[in-house]
Each structure stands twice: as structure tokens, then as C-alpha cells.
Amino acid sequence: MTAQFPPPVPDAGDRLLSHDELEAALRDIGARRYHNLHPFHRLLHDGKLSKDQVRAWALNRYYYQAMIPVKDAAVLARLPDAQLRRIWRQRIVDHDGDHEGDGGIERWLKLAEGVGFTRDYVLSTKGILSATRFSVDAYVHFVSERSLLEAIASSLTEMFSPTIISERVAGMLKNYDFITKETLAYFDKRLTQAPRDADFALDYVKQHARTPEQQRAAMAALTFKCNVLWTQLDALYFSYVAPGMIPPDAWQPGEGLVAEGSPAVKPGAFSGSDVPRLPRGVRLRFDEVRNKHVLLAPERTFDLDDNAVAVLKLVDGSSSVSQIARTLGQTYDADPAVIEADIVVMLADLAQKRVLER
Numbered sequence: 385m386t387a388q389f390p391p392p393v394p395d396a397g398d399r400l401l402s403h404d405e406l407e408a409a410l411r412d413i414g415a416r417r418y419h420n421l422h423p424f425h426r427l428l429h430d431g432k433l434s435k436d437q438v439r440a441w442a443l444n445r446y447y448y449q450a451m452i453p454v455k456d457a458a459v460l461a462r463l464p465d466a467q468l469r470r471i472w473r474q475r476i477v478d479h480d481g482d483h484e485g486d487g488g489i490e491r492w493l494k495l496a497e498g499v500g501f502t503r504d505y506v507l508s509t510k511g512i513l514s515a516t517r518f519s520v521d522a523y524v525h526f527v528s529e530r531s532l533l534e535a536i537a538s539s540l541t542e543m544f545s546p547t548i549i550s551e552r553v554a555g556m557l558k559n560y561d562f563i564t565k566e567t568l569a570y571f572d573k574r575l576t577q578a579p580r581d582a583d584f585a586l587d588y589v590k591q592h593a594r595t596p597e598q599q600r601a602a603m604a605a606l607t608f609k610c611n612v613l614w615t616q617l618d619a620l621y622f623s624y625v626a627p628g629m630i631p632p633d634a635w636q637p638g639e640g641l642v643a644e645g646s647p648a649v650k651p652g653a654f655s656g657s658d659v660p661r662l663p664r665g666v667r668l669r670f671d672e673v674r675n676k677h678v679l680l681a682p683e684r685t686f687d688l689d690d691n692a693v694a695v696l697k698l699v700d701g702s703s704s705v706s707q708i709a710r711t712l713g714q715t716y717d718a719d720p721a722v723i724e725a726d727i728v729v730m731l732a733d734l735a736q737k738r739v740l741e742r
């Protein structure tokens with residue numbers, strides 16, 4: 385299968401382009417090279433992929449998502465004034481969130497879990513294709529090594545992403561019965577974040593590309609970035625569609641998945657006789673400013689709801705889960721068995737976040 389490329393626009397030569405001409409030239413690069421044109425995306429959006437092929441996409445793209453804030457931190461480190469840094473740092477907040485359980489990376493993990501992966505397998509990045517890694521790492525190196533203008537211009541693919549995102553979400557919801565709106569929630573926020581980011585970057589490039597050479601460098605940076613996105617899909621196509629040659633060590637269908645039909649209780653759930661305790665360095669504290677309890681862990685703080693606070697106040701390193709449930713049953717005049725069923729799930733969740741152990 386070959387991708388359809390519209391014919392290139394005539395070369396502008398060596399002269400300095402007006403802002404409008406520069407924007408048109410940048411948009412033309414997207415029209416010819418953006419990854420919406422890649423055969424893998426056409427198959428993905430049209431419902432032509434198997435569940436395992438969709439899984440391969442979700443897993444590999446996790447690496448891109450996870451490295452985007454690393455890339456943005458590299459750009460941020462090079463920005464010379466506070467006003468620019470204030471604007472750019474929002475990108476890092478968008479992806480990392482500003483508390484546990486928030487942000488784009490977390491939402492992509494939910495997407496990967498939604499198609500069947502265990503969180504730990506995705507986080508390990510074990511099954512990622514080497515070609516995905518090479519492409520994404522090349523993007524991070526590019527923004528660290530090239531001029532600031534080129535680094536910012538390379539993010540301009542985001543000018544084209546709202547269209548592909550709308551098409552993708554509509555197509556996947558229509559064509560795959562295993563895809564839900566919740567699974568694709570990652571993309572909701574991108575529809576407002578991407579145009580905001582792209583507007584800023586486009587304005588920056590127009591203002592700072594002041595010579596024909598600089599304008600050509602900005603265009604080359606955008607072309608490079610289109611290739612970063614395109615080659616990731618080439619690798620997916622080659623490995624999981626045709627000829628379907630999965631490289632050694634890359635994800636094999638069946639690996640890293642939650643067992644079908646397994647109970648909703650998370651792995652590592654506690655039993656009644658387990659004695660939960662806070663790991664070294666983790667403390668339950670009352671935050672006077674916010675007037676609520678939090679769990680303080682090294683370099684992290686976890687907000688807690690009232691139920692978690694009630695349970696954690698009883699986690700003393702000697703009471704078992706059943707004893708804690710009995711105490712809470714007396715306090716709240718409730719059935720200890722019902723409470724125990726609830727708190728084993730809560731404790732497993734905290735254990736997964738590494739703020740509780742047994």
C-alpha cells in the first residue's frame with residue numbers, strides 16, 4: 385500500500401517569505417507529510433485493525449506520550465526569559481499533571497489499560513519497538529541540539545493534530561466494539577491544548593525566522609518532526625500489519641495483558657489477615673493550609689478522601705485488615721464484612737502507588 389501525497393508546491397527560492405507565505409509553506413508540509421496520511425492511521429480509523437494491532441499502537445504511542453514532557457523540559461531549559469518559560473511550562477503540566485493520577489500520561493495509561501494492558505507492563509516500556517524508541521529519542525535530541533527556533537518549529541505538527549484527533553475518535557468509536565469514550569478520554573483535552581500550543585509556536589516562528597535561512601530551517605524542522613511521527617507508524621505497520629515481522633523482544637500479542645475475565649479486584653489485593661503498614665518515609669499528615677489529610681511520600685503528596693483517612697488512621701503496623709474493618713464497623717455502625725470488601729480494594733490501590741505495604 386502506498387500513501388497518497390499531494391504534489392509539492394513550487395519552491396519559494398531564496399527570498400524572505402511574508403508571515404502569511406511562511407505559514408502557507410508550513411501548512412503545505414503538513415498537507416503532504418503529516419501522519420494522518422499514513423496507511424496505518426487509515427486502517428486504525430476505519431476499523432480495519434484487529435484488537436491486537438490496536439493494542440500495538442496504544443503501547444508504542446505510550447512511549448511518545450511519556451517522552452513529550454522530557455522533550456518540553458529540554459526546550460524549557462533553553463528559553464531565555466520568564467515570560468516564555470511560563471507559557472512553555474504549561475505543556476509539561478498538561479502531560480505530567482500536577483498531582484498523582486492527573487495529566488496526559490496518566491490518561492494514555494488509561495487508554496492502554498482500556499485495550500487490555502496491565503499498567504505495569506506499559507510503564508515498563510519493555511515491549512516498545514526499537515524503531516519507536518529511536519524516532520522518539522531523535523525528537524528529544526533534536527530539540528536539545530538544534531537552535532531554539534528549530535526546536536519550537538518542530539512542535540508545529542500540532543497545527544494539524546485537532547483534525548486527525550476528531551477523525552480518530554469518531555472512527556474508533558464507530559468501528560471497534562472494545563473502544564469506549566472513556567478509553568479515548570486522552571484526546572478530549574488535546575482538542576483545546578493543541579491549538580493553544582500551536583498558535584503560540586506558529587507566532588514564535590513567524591517572529592523569529594527573520595532570514596530566508598532561518599525560515600528554511602523552521603520548515604526543515606517541521607519536516608523532520610513529520611518524519612518522527614511517520615516512522616513510528618512505518619514500524620508499527622511493518623511489525624504488526626505487513627509483513628507482520630515482530631522484532632525480537634518487541635510486544636507479542638498476549639503479553640502484558642490483564643487475564644480476560646479476571647475479577648475487578650486489582651492484583652495484589654489484601655486479605656483479612658494481612659497487616660498493612662506505611663513504608664519507611666511515608667506519613668499521614670494533616671495539611672493545615674488545605675485543611676485536609678494527605679499522605680506524604682518522598683517528593684510526592686497524595687490527596688485522600690475521608691474513607692481513606694479513616695482507614696489510614698488505623699494502619700499502625702500491628703492491626704490486620706479484618707481488625708481495622710471491625711473497628712470501623714463499630715465506629716460507623718456498619719457491617720464489618722462490607723467494610724472489609726471496600727478497604728481491600730482501597731489498600732491495593734495505595735499499595736500500587738507504593739505508599740502502603742504489608
Ligand SMILES: O=C(O)c1cc(C(=O)O)c2c(n1)C(=O)C(=O)c1cc(C(=O)O)[nH]c1-2
Pocket residue numbers: 452488538539540541542543544545548549574613
Ligand atoms: O494524536 C495525534 O495525532 C497527535 C499528534 C501530535 C503531533 O502532531 O505531534 C501530538 C499529539 N497527538 C499529542 O497528543 C501530543 O501531546 C503532542 C505533543 C506534541 C509536540 O510535538 O510537542 N505533539 C503532539
